[in-house]
Amino acid sequence: MSYQSDVHHRYAAWPKLRHTLAIIRQEPANLLAVLLLLLFSGIILAPVISVLLNAVLVQSGDEGRTAATEGTFTSWYLVRTLSSRMSDLLLWTPLLNTLAVAFSTVAGALVVGVALAWLINRTDMAGKRGFSTLLIVPFMLPSWTFALAWNTLFKNHAIGGQPGWLEAMGFQTPDWVAYGYFPIVVIMMLHYAPLVILIVGNALKRMDSQMEESARVLGASRAAIAFKIIVPLMRPALLSAALLIFADCIGEFALPYILGLPVHFDTLSTGLYRAIGTRQSGVAAVIATVIMLMGMLTLALDMKMLREAKRFVTVGGKGVMDRRSRLGRWRVVASALPLLFVLLGVVIPLLTLFLSTIMTLPGRFTRDNFTLAYWIGHHLDTVAMHNGILLTAEFWQAIGNTLLIVGSASVVCGVLGLLVGYAVMRSHSRWLSSALRQLTFLPYLVPGIAFATAFLSLFAVARGPVPALYGTPFILVLALIAEKMPYASRSGIAAMTQLGKEAEEAARIAGAGWFARLRQIVIPIQAAPLATGILLPFISGIKGVSLFVILATPATDVMTTYSLRLIDYNYQQAANAVVLMIALISWAGTVLIQKVTGTGLAESLEK
Template sequence: MSYPTEIRHRQALWPRFRHRLSIVSHEPANLLAALLLMLFSWIILAPVVSVLLNAVLVQSGDEGRTGAAEGTMTAYYLLRTLTSRMSELLLWTPMLNTLAVALSTVVGAMVVGVSLAWLINRTDIAGRKWFATLLIVPFMLPSWTFALAWNTIFKNHAIGGQPGWLEAMGIQTPNWMAYGYFPIVVIMVLHYAPLVILIVGNALKRMDSQMEECARVLGASRNAIAFKIIIPLVRPALLSAALLIFADCIGEFALPYILGLPVHFDTLSTGLYRAIGTRQSGVAAVIATVIMLMGMLTLMLDMKMLREAKRFVTVGGKGVMERRRNLGRWRIAAGAMPLLFVLLGVAIPLLTLFLSTIMILPGRFTPDNFTLAYWIGHDLDTVALRSGILLTPEFWHTVGNTLLIVGSASVACGVLGLLVGYAVMRCHFRWMAACLRQLTFLPYLVPGIAFAAAFLSLFAVARGPVPALYGTPLILVLALIAEKMPYASRSGIAAMTQLGKEAEEAARIAGAGWFARIRRIVIPIQAAPLATGVLLPFISGIKGVSLFVILATPATDVLTTYSLRLIDYNYQQAANAVVLMIALISWAGTVLIQRITGTGLADGLEK
């Protein structure tokens, strides 16, 4: 290219560049994307990086042990956690326990969940529509609701305090039944089987029944149809459910805390909690890193399975056959399995907790043993809890904290999620939109207990202009916003994908500013997704434990941490009463979401 030609080429490019620059500079979504990227880099990426650095940097107070100055690089924490004489206690035994619980839970939940999903979606079992809703209820409840109910029934003399119902009636329960691996796995299976029912049941509902009909016409046996047609088609759903359950089990804290610690059955989450409690921040960072890596690998594998699932075409015509198998005379008898699950997963735990809150002595079912004192009584025979839970100022203080912290974080999540969706869909810079999308998804890959440890490592001390936030409600609000952003951002992106630019363009031409367009056009149109983006984090935050147990202090107690403190003080009746209140709020919020979104758990189960 000659010199004059090159000059003319550059001169021709300049007006186009200037025009493009003008368009970009006048699009508020670009600035919004940049601001959101900075915000989430601070509250999501920085804590994760901080906990990774804490695993290889000398922490305050450890200069003598490491022989190095604070803030310098060291392998001390890695060696102590991975290869020292203490490593078995600090990491390897808790990891083996975690893997044993997680794998057993996956197997149990898959067996129970797939069986129930088949009965509900592919047969004409009696009470089908009712069971479709009731079977999901255990997943709405906090997992430690079942742990407290189990403790109320099976608790023995191993940890002192009031005995369980069985022991009070003269039936001695062995430690393996009361605490540790067995009850944790049983409860987790009850809690996570509904997730399998939802995921696998959805795949079964969408499966084209014509393939099964063709196989039958060609003479295939039921076993051949099951193993060569049905299972391969629902395999992506099976793997997805299994991996999601496994990832959740890795970070589960409340169950091992309530049922594992009394017999020293440690998992990674309780080991992390103990390390933080004993101020071993470097060791805690290594354990948190291990939990994060396990969670990330598991959920990245799940995303790969989800992409591969697109190769499976399971949706087609309804076919010429009835989708549900006629059970005939076994129709009513088959209802025994889902009925038993509802009894074990809903009725018995909730009834047990309620009865325990109105009993003076456990396990005695006589009229003179029932009382409402633990709800509304005065001058109770306890050291610190002198009134019923509804008359205790500390309880209402935690209610206020919960509403303030969880409510503020939930509203912020809903608004930020919608703004993330707007920025991702309207931003002119694809790399910025992609970074924002992936960054807001990052907390989904990190178990809650590890994310809380990451937040603590960054905000426990003052850093530059940011003061120390530990012990303030703000650290809980920020942590909850960050942890729930994957759900809020995905909801916002999905909602904004369906909203075209025409309405905004018309308003802009009419002279409406960006804030006016957001307030009068985007938010009213996206009111339902915005409400869902607020309510989902609210329900999850109300019953969450892992995040708050690390970051909350007595001054910033929420309902979940308050109930755990009551358990530590052996105030079982009061703790159970608080858990019932949490379960009631969680259930009411779930129903509210269904009303707002217009969907129900049993939708699609009719003809």
């Protein structure tokens, strides 16, 4: 290019640049979108890239094994994890265990969930109004609530500490019942069946029953109607529920940790935890990459299914029929299945946990065996815990850390989520809006334990002006903000979609600046979505395990990690008491969300 043409090109580009800058000055949402994109690139994208690089870069202390200097490229970790003599122990056996648990959980949850969804939404079963709420409770509770209840009942002599109730009463519990694959699948099925009830139930409520009636009039059998009409129309909902459950199972940590490790039943999440604990950071990065790729692929398939679901029209027009099957004298009998589910998924686990906290010896139901010592007692006969949890400083410190870390992260999440919604909906750049929307959704595609590993790999050491954050509350706050942004940003974008520009334009013409418009117009109007954007991350963070178990230290213990440490010490009663407190807070928070939004859990999942 000649000098003259180069000068002409620069002068021609200058008006375009001035025009762009003028637009940015006129609409600050463009600049806000850029700033938010930079922020989330640092706390979401950079950790993910960091863990991917750690899988192919020589880590500190591995120079001798890899025969290369620190920071150079190597395939040693990939070879060791994927194809060495240790690969079965490090990856392939945990991967097979993870897939076995995930597929079995999906199958069981679908069978139970579809049956219960049908009874609730398409029959006149007795007591269905009460069951429609009670059946969702297991999904509100932390999954490891059930694991501790199972351990309290079925724990045997395979590991030390107090025996389970059954063994204390003289019944020998086999290992396959007490630990490993079977209890993990049963508990996950109980935990995730409510998700199927919600997703499939919503689809059933919107399905026009005229098609079924027409088929019945034409002489079709019940089996033909079920498999040729109902199942095809329900296919998007069924696949969506299956993929969401599968993605969650991949990253599940607490259940395999409590019920799998005692019998060396490793999954990908516990294998990753073990690799980090033995300072095999390169191997951990490879395992984390496998978990991330599986999670991303699964949820990408779910997003594709949601797009394809538009082809399955299950909602009619004015003539929609919502005819429920009349069960007649079987109305009461049909309620046995949901009643059994509520007993197994709510009553028995919570009652078991509570009774265990007021028993000196497990499984002995005599009057002299009941005590409140593990709640408010003094001078307990234990090595590391001398008082009940309500009188123990570490418990209150864990509560304080939980409220500080989870609370501050949730508030920041809610505000950032609203700002993301504002920037996405008000920005003039379609590329900026799309990039911001996708980037804030990225943590949803990465299982929690893999995301925690990514954060650890990036912020465990000082990098430029950023000091080492490991061992401080800041790394937990940052990680929570990043991990929970999909909830907050989704709430913010949905809220801003419904807010027009007229009020802001009138205020701008009247001379109000952007910050004044945001503070006096946008935030007051969006108060309920802002509260939701704060409460959803808070409830999810309160009962979270995967993120904290990697990033928390004894000084930054939260309630979940504190209870896990009590389990490691075999202080079962105290651990169960802490978990009951977490379950209570989680349930209360879920009810509060429903009060604030004016919707039930089912409606909130639809949006």
